[in-house]
Amino acid sequence: MDTKQIGELVDEIIQGADDRYAIIMKSYQTPIFHYCYHILGNRCEAEDATQEVFFKAYRSLKKYSPTIPFAAWLYKIAYHHCIDLIRKRKWTKLLPFLMQDKESQSDIERYIENVYFSEDVFLAMQTLSVEERTLLLLRGVEEKTYEEISLIMNKNAASLRKKFERTASKFRSAYSPLGKGGSTHDESKQIAREY
Amino acid sequence: MNRNKSHESIKELFNDPRIPQEIEISHQVMTKIKREKERFFVKYKVSILVAIGLIASISSGYAAVQYYQLKDEKGEVIYQQKDISQIPEKPKVVKELDPETKKYQDKRSEITGSMEPGTAAAVYITVHNPNKAVATLYKAFEFANLADLRKKVGDQIFVPETLPGGYSFEDANLTFDIKREYDKEALYKKAEQEKKEYVIQPLEWTNKLDTLYATYKSGKSYINLNISNYEDVEDSTTYVINQDEQQKEVVKVGQIEVLYTEEASKDGIEKNIVWVMEYDGKNMQYEVVTTGDVLTKGNISEFVNAMMPKK
Numbered sequence: 385m386d387t388k389q390i391g392e393l394v395d396e397i398i399q400g401a402d403d404r405y406a407i408i409m410k411s412y413q414t415p416i417f418h419y420c421y422h423i424l425g426n427r428c429e430a431e432d433a434t435q436e437v438f439f440k441a442y443r444s445l446k447k448y449s450p451t452i453p454f455a456a457w458l459y460k461i462a463y464h465h466c467i468d469l470i471r472k473r474k475w476t477k478l479l480p481f482l483m484q485d486k487e488s489q490s491d492i493e494r495y496i497e498n499v500y501f502s503e504d505v506f507l508a509m510q511t512l513s514v515e516e517r518t519l520l521l522l523r524g525v526e527e528k529t530y531e532e533i534s535l536i537m538n539k540n541a542a543s544l545r546k547k548f549e550r551t552a553s554k555f556r557s558a559y560s561p562l563g564k565g566g567s568t569h570d571e572s573k574q575i576a577r578e579y
Numbered sequence: 580m581n582r583n584k585s586h587e588s589i590k591e592l593f594n595d596p597r598i599p600q601e602i603e604i605s606h607q608v609m610t611k612i613k614r615e616k617e618r619f620f621v622k623y624k625v626s627i628l629v630a631i632g633l634i635a636s637i638s639s640g641y642a643a644v645q646y647y648q649l650k651d652e653k654g655e656v657i658y659q660q661k662d663i664s665q666i667p668e669k670p671k672v673v674k675e676l677d678p679e680t681k682k683y684q685d686k687r688s689e690i691t692g693s694m695e696p697g698t699a700a701a702v703y704i705t706v707h708n709p710n711k712a713v714a715t716l717y718k719a720f721e722f723a724n725l726a727d728l729r730k731k732v733g734d735q736i737f738v739p740e741t742l743p744g745g746y747s748f749e750d751a752n753l754t755f756d757i758k759r760e761y762d763k764e765a766l767y768k769k770a771e772q773e774k775k776e777y778v779i780q781p782l783e784w785t786n787k788l789d790t791l792y793a794t795y796k797s798g799k800s801y802i803n804l805n806i807s808n809y810e811d812v813e814d815s816t817t818y819v820i821n822q823d824e825q826q827k828e829v830v831k832v833g834q835i836e837v838l839y840t841e842e843a844s845k846d847g848i849e850k851n852i853v854w855v856m857e858y859d860g861k862n863m864q865y866e867v868v869t870t871g872d873v874l875t876k877g878n879i880s881e882f883v884n885a886m887m888p889k890k
Binding site for chain 1: 589590592593594595597598599600601602603604605607608609611612613616709710711763764767
């Protein structure tokens with residue numbers, strides 16, 4: 385949807401045409417969900433978070449100003465929402481993959497895929513802060529401009545540029561497909577430190 | 580993994596086919612939005628009889644499935660009474676309001692308390708109101724003089740001077756339907772400009788009578804007579820609390836069916852009669868409420884007849 389279409393839709397919704405909000409959700413729910421999915425590393429939590437983000441956005445619709453692209457505004461809400469969620473978590477909940485050996489391998493595989501698609505990516509993401517994960521996803525995966533990312537994260541574009549290279553390196557160092565069923569001692573210490 | 584891999588591999592990694600491709604949450608969010616709105620806006624008129632005092636907790640154990648019906652001379656149901664547990668949209672019962680909602684409600688009460696009798700307004704309260712709800716508040720017309728009251732209601736209802744047992748008119752509150760025509764955006768702008776805790780847009784009453792609450796007195800004893808417009812009541816159904824603690828019977832007075840109720844209370848036996856009768860082309864609900872022996876199953880007809888103007 386272009387800026388004009390969004391602007392008109394937002395005006396209509398503010399005037400009382402609530403049902404039109406469904407159009408906005410259908411346009412943006414998948415990218416926002418993917419963002420939450422990778423930040424939180426959990427499908428169910430990501431679905432709940434996506435709903436909450438759109439609910440918060442609806443309630444703040446009157447505060448939206450077209451000086452920032454609508455998508456960036458939504459991502460900003462999602463970014464802050466995920467930060468809040470992760471702050472509230474206890475670290476023991478973050479390790480669905482450190483299972484006891486007595487679980488059957490196929491049960492673990494099914495569970496993992498229902499929660500998050502890759503144990504290795506999950507563990508590598510855990511070594512990054514929410515800010516670093518966000519930068520990695522928005523620049524490295526969604527290829528957004530640094531200008532747009534600076535609006536979402538409220539940071540200077542030049543400093544984001546520098547930070548991205550360091551973040552991508554950090555992620556690549558941490559990403560090490562280990563095979564099934566476990567992680568190294570060093571990685572779990574790192575995860576424990578994070579939370 | 581090769582440390583020199585380009586960013587392209589990061590993109591590929593996060594576009595794995597195992598990642599859920601689609602999601603559909605719009606329906607859940609729209610439902611939540613609608614529910615939030617309905618907290619402050621009643622969609623249809625639901626008639627609920629509330630016992631004097633605070634609403635008792637709605638017990639979820641025994642549910643009274645008994646219901647009572649009053650029919651007109653054609654055999655059509657013109658009034659139904661059911662227990663509150665039968666209400667189709669279950670009200671959310673909370674033991675305690677969250678602090679923000681309580682502050683909002685307190686502010687509403689404060690504003691209503693300060694309004695002049697016989698006024699209505701759309702009120703936007705700027706504090707404790709994250710949903711930016713606009714409330715329709717009103718203060719009923721007050722009458723201590725029967726002649727003034729009769730002038731105000733005109734031909735819509737007949738208000739008797741006395742009730743059986745030597746009771747005379749004492750005072751009354753009266754409301755009409757309100758024309759809910761307000762400009763939400765204008766209220767929001769006004770709030771921004773004036774920077775007050777609340778802003779008001781006065782609203783007009785229609786000519787259509789909504790409810791009359793009248794008190795009749797004899798010595799230190801009182802009878803309440805309530806007459807309300809029953810035209811818009813959903814399914815002609817009134818919901819009562821703890822119906823299973825009341826004794827009820829349908830009694831016929833000529834062509835009119837009357838529901839007689841007794842309920843034990845600490846002040847004695849509370850009695851009420853309720854019936855629906857057409858007046859001035861509209862279905863009006865009449866209710867007489869009192870304690871003690873002034874109203875009995877035997878003298879119901881005297882009260883019903885008292886509501887007919889003398890020819």
